[in-house]
Amino acid sequence: MVEQTALKGRNQIIEIEKLIEQMSAEIQEKLPKLYSKDLVEALFKLPYTKRSQLGMAGLGSLKTVGSYLKALENEGFLKSEQVGKEKLYVNYKLLQILKNKGGSMGKYP
Incomplete structure (x- = not known):
């Protein structure tokens, strides 16, 4: 079970890294004046954000x-x-x- 949990966590990290790269490229393409690495990082700190969080992030x-x-919402990112x-x-x-529980781990409490 420990191995399964570790593999699930590793796979989630890989999926998140791919999503960050994909979203970065798409924001650069669709909203080039808005894009910054700091903005993308802020969008991935939590699965949600609000104006005050981005303001405090400078x-x-x-x-x-x-x-x-x-x-970002109009373009379908959020x-x-x-x-x-x-x-x-x-996000x-x-x-x-x-949220993806994945695999057979979903059977266990």
């Missing part, structure tokens, strides 16, 4: 990062969800990888 003013998030008064932007492809 990626721009709240207005600027808000426009970044809207552009999906927004209203949670109370806050709007969260979900749904990352969330899918993290």
Whole structure:
């Protein structure tokens, strides 16, 4: 079981690395003025982000990062969800990888 868990974790890391590379290339292509390595890294720290997190990361003013998030959503990189008064932007492809239980491990409690 330990080996299976380790392999699953390793495979998830590989999938996440591929997704980072793919998303970086696609953002560079579709939104070249918006792209930065720091922005992509911020999108992968958690499966969701919000304007204040990007602002605190030094990626721009709240207005600027808000426009970044809207552009990323319009291009299909993120999906927004209203949670109370806050709007969260979900990196749904990352969330899918993290949720994937995979293999026979799903049978065990």
